[in-house]
Amino acid sequence: MSTQISDIHIAQADPLPQPRLLQGELPAGEAEAAFIAASRAATRNILRGLDDRLLVIVGPCSIHEPESALEYAARLRRLAPRLDDSLLLVMRVYFEKPRTRMGWKGLIYDPELDGQGDIGAGLRHARRILLECARLGVPAASEILDLVTPQYYAELLTWGAIGARTVQSPLHRQMASALSAPVGFKNATNGSVGAAIDAIHVAVQSHRFPSISLEGKAIVITTTGNPDGHLVLRGASDGPNYDAASVSRAAASLSQAGLPARLVIDCSHGNSNKDFSRQPAVAADIAQQIASGSSSICGLMIESHLVEGRQDIVDGRQGLRYGQSVTDACIGWEATVAVLEQLAASVRQRRAGARA
Ligand SMILES: O=C[C@H](O)[C@H](O)COP(=O)(O)O
Numbered sequence: 001m002s003t004q005i006s007d008i009h010i011a012q013a014d015p016l017p018q019p020r021l022l023q024g025e026l027p028a029g030e031a032e033a034a035f036i037a038a039s040r041a042a043t044r045n046i047l048r049g050l051d052d053r054l055l056v057i058v059g060p061c062s063i064h065e066p067e068s069a070l071e072y073a074a075r076l077r078r079l080a081p082r083l084d085d086s087l088l089l090v091m092r093v094y095f096e097k098p099r100t101r102m103g104w105k106g107l108i109y110d111p112e113l114d115g116q117g118d119i120g121a122g123l124r125h126a127r128r129i130l131l132e133c134a135r136l137g138v139p140a141a142s143e144i145l146d147l148v149t150p151q152y153y154a155e156l157l158t159w160g161a162i163g164a165r166t167v168q169s170p171l172h173r174q175m176a177s178a179l180s181a182p183v184g185f186k187n188a189t190n191g192s193v194g195a196a197i198d199a200i201h202v203a204v205q206s207h208r209f210p211s212i213s214l215e216g217k218a219i220v221i222t223t224t225g226n227p228d229g230h231l232v233l234r235g236a237s238d239g240p241n242y243d244a245a246s247v248s249r250a251a252a253s254l255s256q257a258g259l260p261a262r263l264v265i266d267c268s269h270g271n272s273n274k275d276f277s278r279q280p281a282v283a284a285d286i287a288q289q290i291a292s293g294s295s296s297i298c299g300l301m302i303e304s305h306l307v308e309g310r311q312d313i314v315d316g317r318q319g320l321r322y323g324q325s326v327t328d329a330c331i332g333w334e335a336t337v338a339v340l341e342q343l344a345a346s347v348r349q350r351r352a353g354a355r356a
């Protein structure tokens, strides 16, 4: 056959190490595994209403610099004992970014931030950082965007997200049915909460679909379904949905769909109109709802880094300000501590109200 009908748009194909090889190079020991299992159990208890604390997923929009990510993790670890009567702090350790159009795709896809796309090196960075978080005693959360990469690192997560751009994707919904960690489903970018509720229903079921094995072979897996799917309200381009009326509408939709009326609220994205400086005001409004007794709100998400704001990637890693986001703008560390303290106070107030 001389007419070329395949690989017309393929420029290059490079091997990736087998997932098992990377796991062997950077293994999770018994201590890390026990920590991750305990953090997932604590998360589940909050989602199911067996623990009245708030699940707070807080940290950078994306990880681009292993050093500042680990400094952030160490600070969170030092802060946690002061708040852990009221908050379970889980760090955002996001390695894969879904872009609206084009843009840097995250540390796994492009670890040098220069477009070279050394995905093997990116996966090693991801495992190393997640293992270090577990050693420090910091539970980790990440959006799972790619359908192949989870085999390389997802066992190290305490919480996973299916984002607003992929929540309607049947492939992401069935992939979520295989994940070992609880998974939050964001409302769609157009604001549809129904899309996330559908996704929770799909992910709790068993599915059979093609995947890759730890040996890197094409396989078909059968899942048992993920029982810990839940809704994350993140607002939309035409407005937020963190206010009490939106929360009560979302809780009613969950109940009508036969699901527990418990949800997480993202203070960033559509809920801050993509203005990072609004996140503390959004969190304050949610704190007020919690202090007044709202039992639907069981968690929050906050985009936060060591340094507030964001910066553009101009020349790979050259010239970047340490500890500042290269994707969405984040609140800085001091503002983050103040928000977390306010949230902890709101939980204590809700608890006191429930006892009275
Ligand atoms: O949180 C991350 C961003 O909001 C998401 O990746 C989309 O980013 P973009 O609109 O800048 O591409």
Ligand SMILES: C=C(OP(=O)(O)O)C(=O)O
Residues within 6 Å of the ligand: 061, 094, 098, 143, 162, 163, 164, 165, 186, 234, 269
């Ligand atoms: C991309 C993200 O969020 P969303 O899917 O809500 O846009 C994110 O949390 O990084």
